[in-house]
Every structure is written in C-alpha cells, then in structure tokens.
Amino acid sequence: MTKESPTPIELSFFERDQHDRTRRWLGANNLETIQQSTVLMVGAGAVGNEVCKNLGLLGVGKIILVDPDKVAASNLNRCIFFRPGDHEAKFKVEAVAERLPELATNTVVEPHAATIQQAPDSVWDTQLVLVGVDNHYARYLLNAKNFSFNPPHPLINGAMGKDFVSVEVLAPPHTACLVCSWSKDFVDHVVANEVRTRCDPFFVDTVPRFPMISFVTSVVGAVMAWEAVRVLVGLKQWRETGQWQDGLEPALGRFIKYDLNRHQAASGQIMVNPRCSETFCRDKRKHK
C-alpha cells in the first residue's frame, strides 16, 4: 500500500493577488472602502509623489492631483515618478498620472495642471484633502475654499524643515483649521508677500531653493498616507456616530512632529483659535 502524500498548499494562489498583504493588514471591508475612495492631493512635488505612491500602492480608487508646475531636473533627487527627460517638458501632474498606474492598477489619477485657485470646483468632489505645497499662500486659499463645503473636508497637511517633518490632521469646524495657529501678522505677511513676489520678478528669481532629500519627504509622505487611511476607512462612521473605527482612530486635531536628528517624535493638540484670521472658521464653529 502506498502512503498518500498530503495535498500541498497552493501558496501561489495568494502570491498572484496584488492586494493580498494589504487585505490581511487592513481587513477586506477596509480595503474595499479604500479602493472606492477619492482624495484630492494638492501639490505634485516631492510630498505629492510620496503620498501618491503610498496611496496608489494601497489601491485608493482615485487621486485628483493639482499642481501648476513643470518638472525641473532639480526635482529628480526626490521624486519617484519624474524622469530626466521630463525637465521643462512635462507637467508634474502629467508625469504622476502617466507612471503611477504602472504600479497602482486600481488607481485613476485625474491631473490638473493648475493652481488650486484655478482648478475647477469638481476637484473638491473628494472625501479628503491632502496638502503638499511649498507655500503658505496656497494653504491659506485652500483652507478658505474648504469652508465653502458643508461639512468641510478633512484635511491632512504635510510640511518639513531640513531635519524635521510635521503633519497636521484637521477636520474643521470640529478641530482647528489650517490657519488657526497663524497670527494675524503672519497672515498679513503671507498675503503681502504673495503680492510682492507676483509683482516683482526679482523676488521670484531670488526665492531661496529649499534644501531637501528623498528620505525626509518619504517620512512625511508615510505619516500623511497612514493618517489618510485611518480617515478614509472611518469617515462615514464618524460622520454618523462621532466614533472612528476601533484601533484605527486618526490623529484628529493633532500635529505629529518627527525630529530626524534626535529621533524624537512628538504629537499634540492644535488649539482652536476663537480669533482665527479665517472668518469662515469662526463662523462655522458658532453654528456647528
């Protein structure tokens, strides 16, 4: 009598599924929610590249991408979707829209080569706004625009210095808005500076080029994507019940800072400013 060998487990069954590991990590229902989600990513530079890569690999359904700039060779040290031949030939949003689907087969990228103030209102047809811009004026304008929606969209803002990254997770009027922590003087400066740089080309040419490398933007892109996941999987339930998914609560109303020199992370509440420079912020809070 021959001894029957047990049927070998068909490992390759799981290996053929691009989303197998994500499904195990997030759960099938959450993966499905992610795959049906739409996000607005403002900024297609280094932070935008990283966030798009992370959310694309997760299988996010649609990324609406807004950025007015063309690729420059100097971007190539930190942007996974740009190539040397793109220099001044391709808009940043075009490069990401063309190459992200090579990795992210579930993700549609809708590119808009425009500033957020020039982009059509349809870009705001989203569940979440991710901000990866290099100037406070754009933050100021998109924060104000976000208040025209009822309710305003949750908003995740990424920023960095030479050796730190910072992420803010906001859902005004339940939390502070993007400019609650800005003083009136700072807001005036941001607006005045924009006028000055637009009117005088000298300032455009002499704006310092910020030093940056890929692993700093990787850290900020990772924190933003992780917070985006928790917002997206729990948003519907939170709107209905005020509760996030157990174990997947986003850092709502908080900042997350990571110091790359000291390897120190910090997180804390962003205070709501009752005298916020943004009129809509004060107004919506009164009526929430």
Ligand SMILES: [Zn+2]
């Ligand atoms: Zn505010």
